[in-house]
Amino acid sequence: MRNALKNLLSRLPAEGLERALAYAMLRQTFADLARSPHFPAREALWEEAARRLGGSDTPVTVVEFGVHEGASLRWFAQRLAHPGSRFIGLDTFTGLPEAWGAMPAGTFDTQGRAPVIDDARISFLPGLFQDTAPALLEALRGSEERPLLVHYDADLYASTLFALALIDRLGRPYLAVFDEFTGHETRALRNYTQGWRAEASFLGRVLWRERWPAQVLCRVTPGR
Secondary structure (H helix, E strand, O other): OHHHHHHHHHOOOOHHHHHHHHHHHHHOOOOOHHHHOOOOOOOHHHHHHHHHHHHHHHOOEEEEEEEOOOHHHHHHHHHHOOOOOOEEEOOOOOOOOOOEEEEEEOOOOOOOOOOOOOOOOEEEEEHHHHHHHHHHHHOOOOOOOEEEEEEOOOOHHHHHHHHHHHHHHHOOOOEEEEEEEEHHHHHHHHHHHOOOEEEEHHHHHEEEEEEEEEEEEEEEEEEE
């Protein structure tokens, strides 16, 4: 019976198994997410994040993994209007490096061009996260006293896990927004909290099809 089950599982699509694993994590590992406040749209969730950061009265740092055309980065820059705030966007700008569900590699390609945003507080680090990691850490040097928000919108498991591990090196609590939580990002956050002994406390969610969390707001606390 056990061997038959193993044989059956080995024949199932890996992507389907990984998504099923994410649903199990939502019910078991992240059960407290279902008790967090429900927001009607992602902009309302972003507003809650901005409020917790101190709004326009406080200089903050915002890092975004996965920029595409810059819609969310523009929103946060407009809402967090303090002149001392800084916004850093990381993206290849050549699309997904690998397939994500039904979306093939190259989806979200902007022909290698970062969005043009008329705000000197915003900067971009083009390339794979692994390649731009040193530049990001250098850019964040000296900003330890500012509230930090990290927007995880890289979609893919490996990209999100790498980004979580990279920010962990700062060794400080921060607010995090996940843009496509159910699926790859669920597994990435779970494996990160396990492997790095970190904690994630959920502060809000936006539901997809009135059931599964799409956008999620949480506070991440590194283990050390």
